[in-house]
Amino acid sequence: MTTNSGSGNRLKIAIQKSGRLYDDSIKLLKDCGIDIKNGVNKLKAEAENFPLEVYFLRDDDIPQYVEDRVADIGIVGENVLYEKQKQTTLVEKLGFSKCRLSVAINKGDSYNGPAYLQNKIIATSYPVLVNDFLKKNNITAEIHEISGSVEIAPGIGLSDAIVDLVSSGSTLFMNGLKEVETVLKSEAVLVRNNELDAEKLKLLEKLLFRIRAVRKAKNNKYILLNAPNANLEKICSLLPGMRSPTVLPLAEQGWSSVHSVLSENEFWEIIEQLKDAGAEGILVIPIEKMIG
Ligand code: ATP
Ligand code: MG
Numbered sequence: 001m002t003t004n005s006g007s008g009n010r011l012k013i014a015i016q017k018s019g020r021l022y023d024d025s026i027k028l029l030k031d032c033g034i035d036i037k038n039g040v041n042k043l044k045a046e047a048e049n050f051p052l053e054v055y056f057l058r059d060d061d062i063p064q065y066v067e068d069r070v071a072d073i074g075i076v077g078e079n080v081l082y083e084k085q086k087q088t089t090l091v092e093k094l095g096f097s098k099c100r101l102s103v104a105i106n107k108g109d110s111y112n113g114p115a116y117l118q119n120k121i122i123a124t125s126y127p128v129l130v131n132d133f134l135k136k137n138n139i140t141a142e143i144h145e146i147s148g149s150v151e152i153a154p155g156i157g158l159s160d161a162i163v164d165l166v167s168s169g170s171t172l173f174m175n176g177l178k179e180v181e182t183v184l185k186s187e188a189v190l191v192r193n194n195e196l197d198a199e200k201l202k203l204l205e206k207l208l209f210r211i212r213a214v215r216k217a218k219n220n221k222y223i224l225l226n227a228p229n230a231n232l233e234k235i236c237s238l239l240p241g242m243r244s245p246t247v248l249p250l251a252e253q254g255w256s257s258v259h260s261v262l263s264e265n266e267f268w269e270i271i272e273q274l275k276d277a278g279a280e281g282i283l284v285i286p287i288e289k290m291i292g
Helices: 022-031 059-067 078-084 127-136 170-174 198-218 229-238 264-276
Strands: 011-016 044-046 052-057 073-077 089-093 099-106 121-124 142-145 161-166 177-186 188-192 220-228 246-249 255-263 280-286
Touching (some): 011 022, 011 059, 011 198, 052 059, 059 073, 059 078, 059 188, 073 078, 078 127, 078 177, 078 188, 089 198, 121 127, 127 142, 127 161, 127 177, 161 170, 161 177, 170 177, 188 198, 198 220, 220 264, 229 255, 229 264, 255 264, 264 280
Parallel strands (some): 011 052, 011 073
Antiparallel strands (some): 044 052, 089 188, 099 161, 099 177, 246 255
8 A cells, every 4th residue: 555646655654633642743743844734633644845644543543554554654652552462663762752551549558569459450441551460460350441531440439440641640649549550651652564665664764864863952952161271171071072072262362162062861960060160151052953
């Protein structure tokens, strides 16, 4: 199943139609320089400046569509990907829609590990993942599958515990529950059909190159500062840069301007050390794309 359009094949990507994955999926494509015009309730849209066709679907259906090659690639949460157990290949983790699939029990109960669940009733929308978890821990329990509002199940006497997605935990708290164990850590991922032809793989590589440049840029900042020449060596040693920092003389004798790239993780700590080493006029600028 391939669509030819003028210059050749288009890569078909499935993304969530609406919901928690939608905004970040569209934004990622946009940051990759791919504009999509999607009218309300449209199933399909074509990118203007990349050979890409976008299908808007329920997230639950995305693994199946990718397995069947209705879509060549898709963006979906790991939780859905592993629950559905379809034949696809994980290409790249995307770093958004992070959440946990967790066991939660009544706030007042004490938890002694997975053994707590022995012979209990567990409500969940993820029976496959819960079953795996129980097996791995040698626990026998009854799984009660429900498709939504899982957090109310213990309160209405439907179950003793739940396994559901959690990000902040506030939904659990409001329902008198507490999170006691993580079954799976999840984020949005890019998956592909297992048998893409060479041409589609080439397009996928092109898209991936852009995705990686965008993600790398997001995790880094461009930094400019003024340094007294006497401390240049110390300051440069704190700033590795992409290869090494750029050092330019200032008009004022004895001072230099230092330019470099800093990763978000070590940012605040290094800024402190730079100040201690006599750096002044520190400017920090977001990077749009980062290559190499
Ligand atoms: P659809 O109508 O497409 O089936 P949905 O209601 O199943 O949508 P959403 O609630 O939009 O799904 O969540 C989509 C995905 O976002 C989840 O599968 C999960 O990977 C991720 N996610 C991130 N944070 C959370 C959270 N706090 N609760 C639920 N899902 C989250
Ligand atoms: Mg869904």
